[in-house]
Amino acid sequence: MEMRPECVPCLLKRVVFQAELAGNGTEFKALKAAMKAFSDGMHDGVNSAKMATDVHRAAYSAMNVDDPYIMLKIRADEIAEEYIDDAAKYISSSDDRMRAAILVAVIGNIMDFGLDNAIDDPNEFRKEFRKLIDQGIGHDETGKVKEMLSEARSVIYLFDNCGESQLDKLLIREIRRNGTRVVGVVRGKPILNDVTMEDAKRIALDEEVDTIYTTSEFRIGVDIGALDEGPKEEIASADLMIAKGMANFESLSDQDVPIPVVHILRSKCAPVAEALGVPVGINVVAVRKSTRKKVLS
Numbered sequence: 313m314e315m316r317p318e319c320v321p322c323l324l325k326r327v328v329f330q331a332e333l334a335g336n337g338t339e340f341k342a343l344k345a346a347m348k349a350f351s352d353g354m355h356d357g358v359n360s361a362k363m364a365t366d367v368h369r370a371a372y373s374a375m376n377v378d379d380p381y382i383m384l385k386i387r388a389d390e391i392a393e394e395y396i397d398d399a400a401k402y403i404s405s406s407d408d409r410m411r412a413a414i415l416v417a418v419i420g421n422i423m424d425f426g427l428d429n430a431i432d433d434p435n436e437f438r439k440e441f442r443k444l445i446d447q448g449i450g451h452d453e454t455g456k457v458k459e460m461l462s463e464a465r466s467v468i469y470l471f472d473n474c475g476e477s478q479l480d481k482l483l484i485r486e487i488r489r490n491g492t493r494v495v496g497v498v499r500g501k502p503i504l505n506d507v508t509m510e511d512a513k514r515i516a517l518d519e520e521v522d523t524i525y526t527t528s529e530f531r532i533g534v535d536i537g538a539l540d541e542g543p544k545e546e547i548a549s550a551d552l553m554i555a556k557g558m559a560n561f562e563s564l565s566d567q568d569v570p571i572p573v574v575h576i577l578r579s580k581c582a583p584v585a586e587a588l589g590v591p592v593g594i595n596v597v598a599v600r601k602s603t604r605k606k607v608l609s
Contacts, residue, residue: 319360342374360583361533388475391434418595418596420473421476422476424578447595451594466494471556473504481520496523534563550571558580569602570602574597
């Protein structure tokens with residue numbers, strides 16, 4: 313997805329948010345580093361996820377903190393865990409278990425801190441959970457997803473945020489009920505409140521999938537060409553990719569992906585919503601078909 317002018321203040325707001333989390337008085341230093349990254353790399357057509365990666369890399373270096381979100385991530389996981397039983401009951405009582413599990417996975421994407429149309433504190437999820445369930449899926453292509461999952465032997469699952477990943481477990485369990493193999497992919501290094509391997513193991517997320525890999529780098533979203541051979545081979549042999557969240561959408565939308573991609577997310581900003589052709593502030597399940605053969609270099 314191409315970066316838009318309104319992405320700049322959004323990113324800078326997040327730089328301030330995470331510098332305040334770091335708590336070491338580096339707000340102005342982080343902003344200065346972020347603005348230099350903009351100055352050096354921003355141009356017409358630049359991918360929004362790539363630009364965000366460069367901005368956050370500069371800000372993290374200026375803050376001299378590896379994971380400013382760590383306490384928020386842990387708290388998000390704890391609070392989301394409180395809702396696993398309720399969400400599981402909602403799924404088991406539904407006439408359409410898979411669709412219900414997909415909705416549960418979508419609403420977890422509200423846990424995206426320091427961003428408009430999301431929440432800034434994990435505690436806010438408590439008052440949003442039932443509202444988001446009742447809202448349902450605004451852009452709903454779950455029929456296509458269910459059809460593809462019924463025929464899939466192997467699925468790639470790109471995780472997004474901590475907290476959200478607790479609810480992803482329930483969708484993964486539904487997918488695996490049919491004997492489908494699920495391969496998880498998490499971030500290679502701490503960035504924002506996204507799931508890393510350390511985060512995954514802390515909540516036993518790695519035990520919910522058949523195998524799990526990382527992107528091996530500090531990056532917003534994922535660059536398929538930069539993955540290690542293991543996850544590349546898994547993608548090449550998989551039937552379907554499930555990509556959670558806006559960052560994965562932003563990064564993948566400009567890449568050739570050899571398999572269909574299911575984007576499951578909350579449309580939390582206008583640029584992403586417009587790129588998807590949906591309103592801001594809804595639950596989205598959208599399918600992107602593959603346009604090329606399953607060959608990865």
